[in-house]
Amino acid sequence: MLNYMTVLTQEINASKGNQLFLESARTSLYNDTNLKAVDTKTQAQIKQLVGIIDQYRMVDVKRKRLQFIYEQNQAQALRQAIPNPMGLLSAVQSGSLLKAAASVVYMAVDSATSYKAAQNQAELQFIKEGWELDDTETAILQNSTTAQFDYMCNMVRDYDLPDEYVVRDTDVKSFVDWSNKTNLVSKIDWLKANEKTYQKFGPYWLELVKDYYKSEDYQSCLKAIAKYEEISAKITRKDNDYAEALPMVIIAAKETKTKKDYIDTARKYCKAIVDNTKDEDWALRYFVAQIYLDVYAQSKEKADLKKAYDIVYYNVNTLVDEQRTLNATYLAPIVKAEAKKDATKREKEEVKQYNTLIKDERKVAVPPVSEALYLNCDLLFAIADKLGIDAKEKNKINGLLHENNEDLFLTKTLDNKFRISGDVKAINEKDINISFDGKEMTIPVTCISDRSKVTATITGGATNETLDDWEISEVERPKNSNYSDYIVTLTSKKGKDHKYQVGEKIKITVVPVVDSPNDAINFSYEVIPTKIAFIIDWTDFERK
Numbered sequence: 392m393l394n395y396m397t398v399l400t401q402e403i404n405a406s407k408g409n410q411l412f413l414e415s416a417r418t419s420l421y422n423d424t425n426l427k428a429v430d431t432k433t434q435a436q437i438k439q440l441v442g443i444i445d446q447y448r449m450v451d452v453k454r455k456r457l458q459f460i461y462e463q464n465q466a467q468a469l470r471q472a473i474p475n476p477m478g479l480l481s482a483v484q485s486g487s488l489l490k491a492a493a494s495v496v497y498m499a500v501d502s503a504t505s506y507k508a509a510q511n512q513a514e515l516q517f518i519k520e521g522w523e524l525d526d527t528e529t530a531i532l533q534n535s536t537t538a539q540f541d542y543m544c545n546m547v548r549d550y551d552l553p554d555e556y557v558v559r560d561t562d563v564k565s566f567v568d569w570s571n572k573t574n575l576v577s578k579i580d581w582l583k584a585n586e587k588t589y590q591k592f593g594p595y596w597l598e599l600v601k602d603y604y605k606s607e608d609y610q611s612c613l614k615a616i617a618k619y620e621e622i623s624a625k626i627t628r629k630d631n632d633y634a635e636a637l638p639m640v641i642i643a644a645k646e647t648k649t650k651k652d653y654i655d656t657a658r659k660y661c662k663a664i665v666d667n668t669k670d671e672d673w674a675l676r677y678f679v680a681q682i683y684l685d686v687y688a689q690s691k692e693k694a695d696l697k698k699a700y701d702i703v704y705y706n707v708n709t710l711v712d713e714q715r716t717l718n719a720t721y722l723a724p725i726v727k728a729e730a731k732k733d734a735t736k737r738e739k740e741e742v743k744q745y746n747t748l749i750k751d752e753r754k755v756a757v758p759p760v761s762e763a764l765y766l767n768c769d770l771l772f773a774i775a776d777k778l779g780i781d782a783k784e785k786n787k788i789n790g791l792l793h794e795n796n797e798d799l800f801l802t803k804t805l806d807n808k809f810r811i812s813g814d815v816k817a818i819n820e821k822d823i824n825i826s827f828d829g830k831e832m833t834i835p836v837t838c839i840s841d842r843s844k845v846t847a848t849i850t851g852g853a854t855n856e857t858l859d860d861w862e863i864s865e866v867e868r869p870k871n872s873n874y875s876d877y878i879v880t881l882t883s884k885k886g887k888d889h890k891y892q893v894g895e896k897i898k899i900t901v902v903p904v905v906d907s908p909n910d911a912i913n914f915s916y917e918v919i920p921t922k923i924a925f926i927i928d929w930t931d932f933e934r935k
Contacts, residue, residue, distance in 0.1 A: 413774055417441055419631075456745070465674045466762030468495040470906045476770040477777065481683045486645055489678075489685065493638040496678050562588055570598050575606045591622055593632075600636045609643035616640045634667035638678050650689055657686050658695075666704065670709045673763055676702050680770060693778075700774045703767050710764040710790060711799070717759040718801055722874055725753055755863045757839045757879060758801035760904060765800075768792070768809045769907075775811075785811040801874060802840040804903045804910045827899065827916050827932050830887035834901065836866060838878035838912055844882060844905040852895040858885045891930050893920045 472491035479485045501770050566589065572578045579602050582595065589595035598617035603612035616636065622634070637660045644656040661679045668675050683699035727749075730742040775788065792799045800806040807815050826833045827847075838847075847858040861881040868877050899914040915935040923929045 401565060426554070462673075463762045465495055466766045467906070469674065469677060470762075470766055473681060474906070476766075476773045477684065479681055480688045480777075482715060485685050485688070486642065489638075489642050489645070489681065492681060493642055494679055494901075496635065496674050497625050553784040566592075566595065566598075570594075575602055578602055579606065593619055593623055596622075597632055597636050598641060602693050604639035604643055607646075609646045612643040613647065618781045629667045629669055631667060631669075631672070634664045634675055636670070637664050638675070638682075646684075654686050654690055657682050661686075661698075673706045673710060673767065676706055677767060677770070680706075680774075684774075696774065696778060698907055700771070700778055700780075703774060704788075706767040707764065707771055710761060710767060711791060714759075714764050714799055717761060721756060721759055721801070725749055755866055756875075757836055757841050757843070757863065757866060760802065760805065760840045760842055762842070765805070765904065772809065772811075800840075801837065802903045803837045804912065805840065808910060818912065820914055823914075825910070825914055825934075827897070827914070827934075829889065829891055829932060831864075831880060831882050832861070832899065833878050833880050835875065837875050838901055838903065839879050839891075840903050842903045842904045842906075846900050847883070847886065848898045848900070849889065849891075850896050850898075852892040856885070856889060858883045860885050891918045893918050893930055897932070 469492055471489050472495055473479070479488060565585075568583050569578055579599070582589075582599055582602070586595075596615050599615040600612050600619070603609070605617055618637075619633070623630070639661050641657050644653050644660075648656060661682050664675055664679050680699040680702045683695045683702070687693075687695035687699070727746045728742045730739045734742070771788070775784070792809055797808045799809065804818060807818065823835060823838060825835075832845075832847075844859075846863040847861070849856045857930075861883045863879055864882045865880040865893070866877055866879070895918040897916040897918070899916070901912045901914075902908050903910055903912070916932045917935055918930050919933045921929050921931040
C-alpha cells in the first residue's frame with residue numbers, strides 16, 4: 392500500500408494537472424481501494440489526496456460527456472479492429488486481429504487521441520478547454536502532495552518495513568519519468584538495469600509486461616507477468632492494472648505456446664480479467680469474449696462459446712440503460728446545467744460552455760447511438776445464432792432490449808436489427824417520405840443516427856459523380872409530435888455545384904451507422920425535363 396500511494400502521488404504530479412488523470416486517480420482511491428489494506432495513516436492520506444483532487448475536478452456534465460465520448464471512441468476502434476464480430480472463428484491470422492483489439496483496451500483515458508469521436512469542433516473545443524490546470528493551480532496541486540513523504544516515513548517506522556520493500560519517492564519519480572518515454576530499447580534497458588530497486592514493486596513488472604509485448608519479446612512478457620503475480624498484494628478490490636495487462640499476456644501466450652498450453656493460459660487469464668473488472672469495464676470483457684471465440688475455434692468445446700455469450704450478455708445488460716438515457720435526453724426539452732453556489736470561476740465557465748454546446752447541438756441533433764451497446768449487441772446476436780439458443784433465451788434477450796416492446800434504438804433499422812422475434816416488419820423504402828432537389832434532401836429522423844453516412848451516386852450523364860459531403864443543416868421537431876415525425880434536412884455543396892442533365896440517375900444510400908453498410912437504405916431518382924412558367928426549359932427530380 393505504501394508503494395501504491397507513493398506511485399499515485401507521483402503520477403498526479405507528473406500529469407501536469409491533467410483533469411482526466413485526476414478523475415481516474417480519485418476513482419481509484421475511493422472506489423477501488425481494498426479496505427482491509429488500509430490502516431489509519433493510509434486512510435488519512437487517501438482523504439487528503441481526494442480532498443486535494445476535489446478542488447480541481449471538472450463539473451459533472453463535462454465529466455459525463457468525456458466518459459461518453461471515450462466509450463464511443465473505444466467501441467468504434469474495437470469495431471475497426473475486428474470488423475466481423477465472429478471473424479476470429481475463421482481468421483487465418485487471428486493474432487493480428489487480437490493485437491489490434493488489445494491496443495484499444497489499454498488506450499489512455501487521459502490522452503487527447505482517445506476523444507477523437509467528438510462529433511464536431513464545438514464539442515472538441517469544450518473537451519479541450521481547461522484540459523490542464525493553469526500553472527498556478529498545478530503548482531498548488533503538486534505542493535499539496537508533498538505530505539506523501541511524511542506518510543512514507545511514518546509507515547516505514549511503524550511497520551519496520553525492510554528496505555528492499557520500500558520504493559523511495561525519488562525512485563518512483565524516476566520510474567514514472569522512464570515509463571513515459573517512447574524509446575522501447577532505452578526504456579527496457581533502464582528498467583532491467585534497475586531491477587534490484589524495483590523488484591518488489593508491482594507497477595515495475597506490469598510496465599515490463601507492456602514494454603516486452605510492444606517489442607514482441609513475448610517470452611519475457613510472460614516472465615514479467617509471473618513476477619508480478621509472485622509479489623502482488625491485494626491493494627484494490629479489483630486489480631484493474633493487472634486486468635489491463637492480461638490481454639497482452641494472452642497474445643504473448645498465443646505467439647509462443649503450444650495449442651493446448653495457449654488454450655489453458657487463455658482460459659486462466661480470461662477468468663482473471665473478468666474477476667478484476669467492474670461494470671464500466673465493458674471493453675476488457677468484450678476482448679475476453681473475443682478470446683473465448685478464438686479458443687473455441689481451436690478447442691471446438693461449446694463451453695468456450697457459451698462463456699463468450701454470457702460475457703457479452705452481461706455487457707449488454709450493463710449498457711442498455713445508457714441507451715435509454717440517451718433517448719430520453721434526446722426527446723426531452725433542453726435542461727440547462729446550473730453551477731453550484733460555491734462554484735469556482737473555472738467551474739462556472741465550464742457550465743456556461745456546456746449550456747451553449749447543448750443548445751447548438753439540439754438544432755441538428757439526430758438519434759443517439761451508444762456505440763458500446765451497438766457493438767456488444769452485434770456480437771451477442773452473432774453468438775446466439777451460432778449457439779442456436781432456444782425460444783426461452785430469445786425471449787429473455789427481447790425482454791432485456793425491448794421492455795414493454797418499446798424501441799431501444801430510435802433509428803428504426805438498428806432497432807429492427809436487434810429484435811429476435813420473427814414478426815419484425817422489414818423496412819420498405821417506398822414507405823419512407825423523402826425529398827431530393829439535387830442540393831438538398833429531407834428524410835425522417837428515424838432513418839438517421841449520429842453516426843450515419845449519406846451518399847448520392849449520379850450516373851448516366853457526361854460524368855459520373857458521388858456526392859459524399861452531405862451535412863445536417865436542420866432537424867425540424869414539429870410541436871406536440873412523436874419523434875418519428877421529426878424531419879432531417881441535409882445539404883451538399885457538391886450537389887449544389889453539379890450540373891444536372893436530363894436522364895441522369897441518382898442512387899441515394901443512407902447507412903444508419905457507418906460501420907454497418909449492410910443495413911443501408913436506398914432511394915432512386917431520375918432527372919426529368921420540366922418547364923418554368925410553361926416556357927423556360929428546366930430539370931426536376933422524379934423518385935423511382
